[in-house]
Amino acid sequence: MVETIIHIGFGKCGSTALQYSLSNTPILKANRKKYKNIKYITIDKNGQLYSGNNLRERLLFTASRSLSTASLTYFKGFSDEILNALRVKLSKLSNNNNSLLVLSCESWVKRADIFRENAILEKLNMRAQVICYARNPVEWINSAWWQWGAWSNQNLDSYIDRMVDKRVSKWSNELEEWRNIVGPENLKVKILPNDIVEDFYNMIGVELTSDQDNRANSSLPKEILRFYQQHRELRKSEHENQLDFILSRYLKLDSTFSKAPWVLSEEQVDRILKKTKESNIKLMEFIDPDSRKMNMGDERWWSKTAFEKKTISPACCKEKCLAYEELDKLLLAAIKGIEKLYIENMQLKKIIKKGNRKVPFPNKKQVCLPSQEK
Template structure:
């Protein structure tokens, strides 16, 4: 049986860069025995494989609550017949491709799998399905520091909606970053050893960059494939006004920093003790320090 590596990509954590690189290197990866194929009906974004979320909920006998994904795949809200048809068609095609072989490792990437809509039942159902198709299944997630993640998310929303909301109000409304809650659901479903949590920061990444680090995940020797591809975050791009596309990264006030630190203390503590118990000093230095863009 082939193995599998599934990148469960938190938004604003380099998912677009990885997906663009994987798409650009699809043929070169296959020559190395690694099968990756972009699976998304949209042409204006690179976030791939929304089908996996639909299949997860269908396998768990639950309706998909994510309206954006339903719209992308043509599923009317609450229409289980349409949902099941999309899931069945994807599952049939995917399982046939796995059965045909020709590769050692399948690589997938989907931001939909760590959306706020995911449930423990859907995650467990998807993990059980993948375990039946592949020998060894590994799950990879990159995590950012909450304050830099929230600033990035706020800038993204500002460009998308031109909202008058300020950063402090956004942080107060948003609450803690979802990393710990969602990682706990995945850890419970797939087991501690199968979940590889990596920090989105230069000094933590193998080889000094996000794509290069993911190449180490794929067990590709250095220099096997180029590490750069065109990096453009296309999410919502066609819906933005030209004036709104420029980066907007507001400066955090001391009050807002404290608010973020307090609301995320429990979650960050759990991530540290669960995944970085052997590197606590380094983790705490990363959590308290400034982040290098990768």
């Protein structure tokens, strides 16, 4: 059987940062004798598998500079022919389990039923260790508001209730389903650390090098989020977020920019903690004993006092609320971003004019564009 690591989420728990690093360095050196290397792979909605340079080539056409495997809803529609082809490719990439294969998709955590009912592990001849990261529900909901809620035409109170009832309170049930599929020894649940990339790599046995220095922080600062709210055509709905990745890529959004506003009142924090207490206790059962003890003492999971020093900002901001200094800083970053984009565009034009289809990636390595692939 092919040895695999499957990262399943949850959402807003560092998945983009992890997928960014894995996508840009899809072949990693292992620090365990059992494996020669660790390979990141993705499978798209049509059942096409990508790895190595083929995967890196696809990054040229993504705004986020990261790739993940398609939703499990597509897997249940794969024909026997597609599944057989995938099984052969997985076996070849594994090289008799000299290589450990890694997949990632944050939406998989919610669809264990598809995984089980369609016997995906069995059909692909995979033996999997499943890894999931969780985050305290209060900070998770504040982050989720700026990712989805603020652009959903819902008020904050309604959004909180929906996220608690349909998302956070179901985390332990979703993990229970995965545990039943892969077994308790093959489900690893961790609380989101400061650096998910370093934590994940240490856990799976990657030898950390300078190639893993790349980090992607997909959370936009206050200045851009408030500007979005004043110009809703820039963020039309909760799922139209391509511009987020473009701005993160081309604007230098350093520590001089403010973090996303904190919108949760004391009453709302208290309500979230009370409604999620039971599910949080169940969630702790999935975490290793040492981490569980630490998290049981982390007030962010259990007490509203952990958030007393937060400065509360309005969830909605229809009037102009950016100071001149903030607009000036944003404009400067935008002009520099346009300059960066122009330089990149001119470099690509020179490459095309010379007939050299090799394109440099962020870490200085080069691959051929798909049209030149033989």
